[in-house]
Amino acid sequence: MLAKRIIPCLDVQDGKVVKGINFIGIKEVGDPVECAIEYDKQGADEIVFLDITATHEGRGTMLDVVSRTAKNVFVPLTVGGGIRTADDFRELLLAGADKVSVNSAAIRNPAIISEAASRFGNQCVVVAIDGKKTAPDKYNVFVNGGRIDTGLDVVQWAMEAEKLGAGEILLTSMDADGTKQGFDLDMLNAVCAVVNIPVIASGGCGQLTHFTEMFQKTSADAALAASIFHYGELTVNQVKLELSQNSLPVRLL
Amino acid sequence: MIGIIDYGAGNLFSVKNALDFLELKNIITSSAEEIRNVDQLILPGVGAFPDAMRMLERSGLTETIVEEAGKKPMLGICLGMQMLFEYSNEFEIVKGLGLIPGEVSRITAPGLKIPHMGWSDVKVENECQLSAGIEKGHRFYFVHSYKVVTEKQYVSLYADYGDYIPGLVFKDNIFGTQFHPEKSGEIGLKLLQNFGGLK
Numbered sequence: 001m002l003a004k005r006i007i008p009c010l011d012v013q014d015g016k017v018v019k020g021i022n023f024i025g026i027k028e029v030g031d032p033v034e035c036a037i038e039y040d041k042q043g044a045d046e047i048v049f050l051d052i053t054a055t056h057e058g059r060g061t062m063l064d065v066v067s068r069t070a071k072n073v074f075v076p077l078t079v080g081g082g083i084r085t086a087d088d089f090r091e092l093l094l095a096g097a098d099k100v101s102v103n104s105a106a107i108r109n110p111a112i113i114s115e116a117a118s119r120f121g122n123q124c125v126v127v128a129i130d131g132k133k134t135a136p137d138k139y140n141v142f143v144n145g146g147r148i149d150t151g152l153d154v155v156q157w158a159m160e161a162e163k164l165g166a167g168e169i170l171l172t173s174m175d176a177d178g179t180k181q182g183f184d185l186d187m188l189n190a191v192c193a194v195v196n197i198p199v200i201a202s203g204g205c206g207q208l209t210h211f212t213e214m215f216q217k218t219s220a221d222a223a224l225a226a227s228i229f230h231y232g233e234l235t236v237n238q239v240k241l242e243l244s245q246n247s248l249p250v251r252l253l
Numbered sequence: 254m255i256g257i258i259d260y261g262a263g264n265l266f267s268v269k270n271a272l273d274f275l276e277l278k279n280i281i282t283s284s285a286e287e288i289r290n291v292d293q294l295i296l297p298g299v300g301a302f303p304d305a306m307r308m309l310e311r312s313g314l315t316e317t318i319v320e321e322a323g324k325k326p327m328l329g330i331c332l333g334m335q336m337l338f339e340y341s342n343e344f345e346i347v348k349g350l351g352l353i354p355g356e357v358s359r360i361t362a363p364g365l366k367i368p369h370m371g372w373s374d375v376k377v378e379n380e381c382q383l384s385a386g387i388e389k390g391h392r393f394y395f396v397h398s399y400k401v402v403t404e405k406q407y408v409s410l411y412a413d414y415g416d417y418i419p420g421l422v423f424k425d426n427i428f429g430t431q432f433h434p435e436k437s438g439e440i441g442l443k444l445l446q447n448f449g450g451l452k
Contacts (some may be wrong), residue, residue, distance in 0.1 A: 002374070005371060094266075096267065
């Protein structure tokens with residue numbers, strides 16, 4: 001049986017981890033490679049780097065971060081943020097990423113999904129969707145950190161992304177994100193019901209039980225979290241032990 | 254010295270990174286002479302079977318690989334494992350290297366997502382040299398839509414994904430993993446370490 005995956009996400013800017021880190025024993029605080037190694041030790045099933053660098057120079061730095069990580073961490077590595085073309089996919093995959101996640105560029109130009117899928121395989125194309133409730137049972141796709149409503153329907157867009165060749169959907173709830181009140185189960189269920197590719201739940205987890213609840217009440221395949229792991233509130237392993245105690249399949253170290 | 258065969262397809266650098274990390278000497282090669290000289294061979298592969306076999310044929314290395322396969326330990330990874338078998342019916346019937354009896358066909362797992370992607374636990378069918386230290390319940394990272402169909406005597410580890418999925422196969426000193434040991438954390442590295450120690 002497939003394990004439910006726990007995926008820590010690191011926000012990286014100009015080659016440095018943005019949010020504070022409370023890891024013990026890390027030599028260079030803020031080095032994404034060191035953080036990734038720590039998460040790997042904690043049992044992360046996959047690691048996500050979200051590049052929030054705005055400058056061109058910084059993008060090159062990200063390639064270096066990916067390549068150094070791939071030499072030291074032997075679980076799948078996903079990189080997202082600022083991906084504009086299928087050639088951006090290529091650069092990151094060559095540097096050592098296993099998957100690349102694309103968000104607003106896919107909304108502007110959905111063909112990037114099919115082009116990347118046919119060139120590099122569906123399995124490495126992750127479509128990230130930031131969703132927000134706009135009416136009862138109605139979720140729209142937002143961009144620019146939840147500021148701009150694209151008018152697109154989350155459920156429709158997820159179906160479209162799968163049809164175009166996405167291998168996975170990373171679904172972030174802009175309503176739940178940062179609240180620590182738990183995942184947005186309704187939006188997750190709405191998307192899980194219509195796609196036949198893995199769905200990664202993101203946004204809202206603040207305590208152990210949120211992970212259990214999410215996996216018990218939805219068919220999502222993975223949970224992604226950033227700050228709860230950054231700030232050392234929980235370790236990946238703690239989350240997995242909790243899931244395991246609740247009879248959910250996980251990869252234990 | 255482990256030779257990682259470069260025929261234009263496959264995730265060569267992930268495998269190289271893992272071998273480097275384990276301090277196992279290795280070289281990425283597309284030279285028949287080097288393939289004859291190295292101590293062990295790894296055949297990587299991602300993508301579709303027909304394309305990969307055609308690329309291998311075009312590289313002119315097929316004959317050398319088949320010759321050397323009996324002489325030194327060889328490991329096919331993912332599509333590289335599938336290529337060790339007789340033929341595949343992915344899109345069309347295409348002949349493989351024919352080093353292990355069996356064929357490649359699509360996973361049939363009603364109600365489950367295809368590709369089979371993620372960490373699946375394995376069970377032991379037969380012990381082999383590469384499975385040392387690996388037990389029932391250990392999880393490996395899989396990404397594939399096709400599986401190998403072969404006799405159980407050639408299967409060391411398998412996963413149950415609504416279908417019988419051979420994960421580690423072997424025949425004499427020819428081995429193949431459907432999963433990616435280079436992406437399967439510590440336990441995957443263990444398997445590569447086992448391979449590096451074979452004579």
